[in-house]
Amino acid sequence: MRTTGLLTAAIALVATGAVAQDDHQLVTNGDIEIVTEAPAPDYISGLRTIYSGWRFRDASLQEMQMDDFENPAIIAVDKAIVQWSTVDGTEGKSCASCHEDVEQSMLGVRAVYPKWNEDAGEVRTLAMQINDCRTENMGAEAWKYDGSDMTGAEALISMQSRGMPVNVAIDGPVADTWKQGEEMYYTRYGQLELSCASCHEENYDNYIRADHLSQGQINGFPAFRLKNDGLVQTHNRFKGCIRDTRAETYSPGSAEFVALELYVASRGNGLSVEAPSVRP
Amino acid sequence: MNRTLTAIAGVCLATTAAAQEVAPLDVSFDEYGAIAASLSGVPGDAAAGKEVMSERSIGNCVACHQVTALEATFQGNVGPSLDGAADRWDESQLRGIVANAKMTFPETVMPAFYKVNGYIRPGDAYTGKAGTEPLPPLLSAQQIEDVVAYLTTLKE
Numbered sequence: 001m002r003t004t005g006l007l008t009a010a011i012a013l014v015a016t017g018a019v020a021q022d023d024h025q026l027v028t029n030g031d032i033e034i035v036t037e038a039p040a041p042d043y044i045s046g047l048r049t050i051y052s053g054w055r056f057r058d059a060s061l062q063e064m065q066m067d068d069f070e071n072p073a074i075i076a077v078d079k080a081i082v083q084w085s086t087v088d089g090t091e092g093k094s095c096a097s098c099h100e101d102v103e104q105s106m107l108g109v110r111a112v113y114p115k116w117n118e119d120a121g122e123v124r125t126l127a128m129q130i131n132d133c134r135t136e137n138m139g140a141e142a143w144k145y146d147g148s149d150m151t152g153a154e155a156l157i158s159m160q161s162r163g164m165p166v167n168v169a170i171d172g173p174v175a176d177t178w179k180q181g182e183e184m185y186y187t188r189y190g191q192l193e194l195s196c197a198s199c200h201e202e203n204y205d206n207y208i209r210a211d212h213l214s215q216g217q218i219n220g221f222p223a224f225r226l227k228n229d230g231l232v233q234t235h236n237r238f239k240g241c242i243r244d245t246r247a248e249t250y251s252p253g254s255a256e257f258v259a260l261e262l263y264v265a266s267r268g269n270g271l272s273v274e275a276p277s278v279r280p
Numbered sequence: 281m282n283r284t285l286t287a288i289a290g291v292c293l294a295t296t297a298a299a300q301e302v303a304p305l306d307v308s309f310d311e312y313g314a315i316a317a318s319l320s321g322v323p324g325d326a327a328a329g330k331e332v333m334s335e336r337s338i339g340n341c342v343a344c345h346q347v348t349a350l351e352a353t354f355q356g357n358v359g360p361s362l363d364g365a366a367d368r369w370d371e372s373q374l375r376g377i378v379a380n381a382k383m384t385f386p387e388t389v390m391p392a393f394y395k396v397n398g399y400i401r402p403g404d405a406y407t408g409k410a411g412t413e414p415l416p417p418l419l420s421a422q423q424i425e426d427v428v429a430y431l432t433t434l435k436e
Contacts, residue, residue, distance in 0.1 A: 244406065
């Protein structure tokens with residue numbers, strides 16, 4: 001009787017055309033090998049192996065991310081390349097005035113963010129650093145934290161680390177912030193009383209209706225989300241996830257989301273940076 | 281005269297029905313998490329319960345549970361299949377699990393459908409904005425009775 005039930009469930013899953021977490025290999029543009037599976041860092045007690053969200057997507061979506069000519073995120077990256085050399089603000093500078101060739105200067109940067117900024121005495125996300133550069137060095141207006149200018153710039157910078165291992169520091173001056181993020185990860189928010197771990201640690205690879213639950217890794221962010229028809233930033237995704245627990249959510253750029261980003265990024269230490277990724 | 285009596289009888293019935301509904305804060309669970317008495321005082325309607333279980337905008341139980349007898353597409357598998365649920369649990373246990381499964385399984389990820397306070401950052405439904413406790417429960421007393429009535433039909 002029990003076997004019948006399980007069989008029926010298995011058939012139902014097959015019938016939806018969904019793929020279980022698979023063993024496909026991600027190589028972008030035929031030459032950038034992306035690590036999508038790695039041993040979990042020892043400070044993550046709930047997981048043995050970490051997987052990129054790419055591994056939970058169906059084959060057609062996986063393919064879109066394997067070729068930059070197919071990846072819809074690249075349109076935003078192309079705009080960001082123009083922006084990189086465009087003077088903005090009272091100081092008459094563009095990003096390129098100081099950082100010159102993005103491919104050289106931003107190599108490996110995304111892989112270690114969020115990180116401690118000694119001068120400011122704070123943990124900074126890439127978006128915070130970009131805005132600090134704009135207001136302090138360029139005399140330009142800060143961009144909206146999760147607006148399209150910002151996500152485009154983040155995607156461009158992140159691409160320069162594609163294939164490099166995520167390697168976010170969790171100790172030293174960031175330890176308290178990391179701990180705060182860890183506590184948030186396991187907090188069961190809202191009327192549905194769900195934590196990040198409820199879905200992305202305890203139930204990854206399971207389905208909530210048609211949603212195939214991943215481990216919620218952020219190595220592919222900003223991600224081009226088909227549902228939004230645009231790049232979606234890490235904090236924007238966090239905001240939506242907490243909202244969907246029927247909770248009062250936090251704002252993009254808030255201290256809470258900076259802490260959560262640091263912690264969640266560290267759960268992906270060992271995977272490759274693969275931003276900008278493509279997600280449903 | 282006759283009409284007046286009928287009206288009075290009607291008022292009495294309405295009062296009685298309201299008095300028999302158990303408010304979320306007054307629910308009494310036994311030590312294993314079961315609820316013996318009906319929450320609404322009105323027998324559950326299995327057909328209505330089937331709808332509550334299937335519809336995304338209502339209970340959406342199939343988001344996490346597979347039920348062969350339901351036609352809903354894309355049934356989830358976060359929770360156990362409910363096929364044969366009535367062979368494993370009696371009515372009072374099923375009512376307790378639907379109302380607040382954490383009273384039966386302390387670690388479960390299953391949301392409580394008849395609970396209105398004690399939340400962390402309670403929101404106003406899915407707006408992302410703050411809500412004020414007591415929140416409206418996810419399902420009404422009668423919807424829970426309807427779901428329980430449907431679950432008691434799931435025998436193998």
